Amino acid sequence: MGLREKQALERRQRVLAAAHELICRSGSVGLSMRALARRAELSVQTVYNLFGSKGGVLHGLRLGIIETLYNQAEQSRPLDPLDYLLHLAEVGAATFAADPVVLRILMKALKGSNLGANESSLTAGSVKMFQRPIEEAIEAGLLRADADAEFVARHLVIGFLGVLDLWVREVLDDQGLRTHLLYIFTLMLLGVSAGAGRARLLARYHRLQRELPRVIREVDAPLPLAGLARGANVPAMRKPVSGSRLRNSRSAGLTV
Amino acid sequence: MGLREKQALERRQRVLAAAHELICRSGSVGLSMRALARRAELSVQTVYNLFGSKGGVLHGLRLGIIETLYNQAEQSRPLDPLDYLLHLAEVGAATFAADPVVLRILMKALKGSNLGANESSLTAGSVKMFQRPIEEAIEAGLLRADADAEFVARHLVIGFLGVLDLWVREVLDDQGLRTHLLYIFTLMLLGVSAGAGRARLLARYHRLQRELPRVIREVDAPLPLAGLARGANVPAMRKPVSGSRLRNSRSAGLTV
DNA sequence: TCAATTTTCAGAACGCGTTCCAGAAACCAG
DNA sequence: CTGGTTTCTGGAACGCGTTCTGAAAATTGA
Structure with a gap:
């Protein structure tokens, strides 16, 4: 001090x-x-x-985002554990949609830097945040008694990060981020649901099926299944250097 | 030619x-x-x-892996659609566990390069591979008739990539990759299961709960929930440059 | 075969992340 | 205040991915 x-x-x-x-x-x-x-x-x-390192700076930035995410999740927390779990998806989507330009760039850059790439991937903290309401839901009879809260929580986090990654890559827009987060949470929870919880999740599942976009953005051409790895298709190829030189300005290598 | x-x-x-x-x-x-x-x-x-670009080379390498994955999935394909879906998880785990050193490095490097990072994330090809057996399972009454095969397939791919990412980051070892892939597939399919399919998936779910490792490797320290973004904790800090100079050799910056 | 086009080559150059350097500035303890 | 320790600073340097350059080599079409 x-x-x-x-x-x-x-x-x-x-x-x-x-x-x-x-x-x-x-x-x-x-x-x-x-x-x-x-x-x-x-x-x-x-x-x-x-x-x-540069990754350290970006990681520091991300910590701020995670903190606001935690705070926003805590305040206006629904009492019902199932509602709370899906509320986490909503809050996550809203948090990232609040500043998409900066956050996309930040998350994209963080993926490259090995520092901070491991962190926040599946930390005990994140899992715990999901684990508690799952345990409550199990006690309330909304989820199956034989479900392991920690495992389910772990895979909810995996799903969250997987969907978020698609948003970062601009496969999903803000709406898509929200609906896909809700969908994957609902789908997983539905797997271990019981009683009234199952009915509620099913209702939500049907609603989501109507909201989910039918087609999502194809960022690159679909995989050509024939003749892979033959080098027949290499993406984003500029015309090779050739006799007739018509060079433009340096393209500001964005390796990050 | x-x-x-x-x-x-x-x-x-x-x-x-x-x-x-x-x-x-x-x-x-x-x-x-x-x-x-x-x-x-x-x-x-x-x-x-x-x-x-360098990313192009790495992408070319990855195409070869995806091709062998496709081939291995096709041959020795189980007839039952549910078995086939879980078979895909097994094959995926086996494919990456077959050459973990190279594949980890390759996937890690590909994450950084924006080229090929988008590709193979959620391509129509990958989704289709899952979608077909899901449709078959629906027809066979193993999955709910009101489930949307494409959406479920899409989220299976997301789960696959999310779990694979943990393996790449060495949060999961080869065993963990397999069990987590199977778990997340089972959990999601369980959500839309019906009739005999539900019973079979439940049995598998219980078996997996015994196989899943109770604790997974914490790559970094858990998130300290108090005082985030205050810069109080910056990971992987070397001692700052100081008066007493004892420098070692250059640490071969691995920015990729 | 021959000319035109395309590709390859070696090397220099750019900006980047990162580290090294030596001196200057700032803080701390006495 | 003063001496010792830490930290900051501008600048040089390294290896990297990538692009540029001019010339040599190879393929093409006639």
Whole structure:
């Protein structure tokens, strides 16, 4: 709690703010460590001292999002455990849809960096958040008594992250994120539902089937099943360098 | 069919073989475009002409894996649609467990490159592979008649990729990959099961609950719920640069 | 065979993430 | 205040993915 730590904290926040601003302004392009340091009015080395790596900065940004997600989930929490579980899907969808541009870029960049890519994938914290209402639902007789709350919770998290990943890749839009989160949660819970819970989940399932988009965006061409790996189809190929040179400007390599 | 294309094909295969060899030998470190070109006895520019980018090369490698996965799924295909669906999980787990070192590195590297990251995420091809047996199961009365085969298939793919991602991040080992794939498939199918199908899936569900590992590897520290985004905890921090210099060798930045 | 087109090649260059460096500045304890 | 320790700073450097350049080599079509 000396002066040193206080300043370090203030600098950290300065870096995070700069990163958010930089992403907001110029997308993943332009979010370079040099630009980041310049905007935070620090040296590059200092940013590394504070966050360890670029991934560390992005991870720091994500922590903020996770925190707001936790908070938003807690407040206005439905009493019924099944409602709460689906409420988590709604809140998750809303949180990411609230700032899609920055969050898409952030999550996309985080996927590449091995740091923070492991984190938040299937942490005990996330699982616990789902596990508790599942246990309550089991006690209330809404889910089967022989269901293992932890396993179900674990797979709800997996489903959540899988759907979120599609949203990040722009396979799903904001609406699609919400409906798919609700659908996969409902589907899994339906598997271990019992009694009144089963009826309620079934009703919701039928409603969702009407809401789900029939076709989702194909980001790339579908897999050609014949002659794979023959190199017959390589995506995103520019015309190879050739005799007639007509080069355009450098395409600002966005490796992140 | 001209001589040119034939040579281009041969070169492509040479590059892919070199890439596989290089990954096998020295991991993700050492898989640089320069090293790749050197080992394939081509110039860097030629590799770019053939594959467009490093991601293109990796994508080419992955296509081979997907092809073998398709083939292995077709042969020894169980007649019963439910068995076939779970068979797909088994085959998927076996395929990736067959060469875990290379495949982990490959999938990890592909996550970072935006090319090929979108592809194979939720393609019509993958969904169709699941959709057909689901439709058969519906007709056979093993799944609910009011279930939408395409939606269920879509979410099976999402679950598959989500679990696979955990394996790639080494949260799950080979056993964990298999059991979790089977579990998430069973859980989802159970949601829309009917009649004899429900009984069979329930039996399998109970068996799986005994097989699933109680604790899974925590890759990073669990989320500290208090004081997030305050920068209090930044993972993987080396000691900051300080007065007493004791530097070790360059740590071979593995940005991929 | 020969000319035109296309592809390959070696090497330089760019911007990136990251680390190294040496000196300057800031903090802390006495 | 002062000496010792830490941290910050600007700049150079490394290896990376990627693109550019000019010239050499190969394929094509006639």
